[in-house]
Amino acid sequence: MTNDSNSSTTVGLLFSDTGVTSDIERSQRFGARLAINEINNSGGVNGFPILIEEHDLGGEPERFRSYVDKLIKEKNIKLFIGCYMSHTRKSVMSSIERADALLFYPTPYEGFEYSPNIIYGGPSPNQNSAPLAAYLIKNYGNKIVFVGSDYIYPRESHHVMRMLYKQHGGEILDEIYIPLYPSKEEVEHAVKRAVSMEPDVVFSTVVGHGTSEFYSHFADHYLNKNRPPIASLTTSEAEIRKMIPSVAEGNIVVAPYFTTVKTSKSLRFIEAAKNYFPRDVCITAWAEAAYHQTMMLCESIRRSNSSRVEDIKKELYSFHFEAPQGEIWIEKENNHTNLASRIAVINSKGDFDVKWTSPCPIKPDPYVVVHRLDDWSNLMPKVVFP
Structure with a gap:
């Protein structure tokens, strides 16, 4: 150079x-x-x-x-x-x-x-976790379970989401971790534990190859019953490609960009x-x-x-x-x-249907200094479910 x-x-x-x-x-x-x-x-x-x-x-x-x-x-x-x-x-x-x-x-x-x-x-937490927390509480309920891969990013992301949820009276039912290279048994154990909590929504910071397996096991536990959505900061087209459509459908992702x-x-x-x-x-x-x-x-x-x-x-x-x-x-x-912030729901084709976009790019606040969940909640649409 x-x-x-x-x-x-x-x-x-x-x-x-x-x-x-x-x-x-x-x-x-x-x-x-x-x-x-x-x-x-x-x-x-x-x-x-x-x-x-x-x-x-x-x-x-x-x-x-x-x-x-x-x-x-x-x-x-x-x-x-x-x-x-x-x-x-x-x-x-x-x-x-x-x-x-x-x-x-x-x-x-x-x-x-x-x-x-x-x-x-x-994105830093105020550009994805904060709007996501407001959206989930407004549209799905206060009871949430955290499931993540066991390393720095999931643990710190859970810390931020815990703070945001508690601001609005939310209840964190459990916090579960699986290894970066999980066995089938480790994923199944995490899923059973999460399902037993009867959450309104699951916040997933599982990354990499364990993502599709976690989503699949979670869907299997609900069969034909309505299942709570999994909401993620990291799940992308790369992970969705490895899931069958019915497993991916209805889950939520927040990111600055989607191909839709x-x-x-x-x-x-x-x-x-x-x-x-x-x-x-x-x-x-x-x-x-x-x-x-x-x-x-x-x-x-x-x-x-x-x-x-x-x-x-x-x-x-x-x-x-x-x-x-x-x-x-x-x-x-x-x-x-x-950066922009967009919240999307995965549809039956595995594509992202964007439900909310920030009115303008969000100024980064990496130390989560200025956060009131009410500020985001006021911007969130109320979703009408079929």
């Missing part, structure tokens, strides 16, 4: 093709690569192509850290896009900060973090992704995040005529970008992104 505009810039992609979250990480990898492909096909940045260094990191935090160290020390690469699970982001943070490098992180996360060397491109968003920018992104992504890779909200973060990085290099981190950061704070999800921009005070 060079420090001026007279040669190509190399970006390190930090994603996994194998491991528990490989389905979603592959979608992110190809989202970033699609952006770079479009940039290079249009002449590159200031006449030079963007180059890529990438490797299958297997979802293992130590492999992420060692790969970042290698690219920094051996190739002087200072610009990175990637990480999905929070423990992989945290594993590379010290290396990124020590080298004064820059990581673009295109993933929803638990909040309560700031690094001058990380640009957070996925029909703006002209979204439609162009979907068409380009369908032509570029391998057939087994889904277009997801987190592919869109990787795509728009890569585009914003390249635009900052173009504007600054430099690939120095300090020059790129100055430009990142100076402009708004029209992403497939809508207009976005980065807050200098915390390096988080102003």
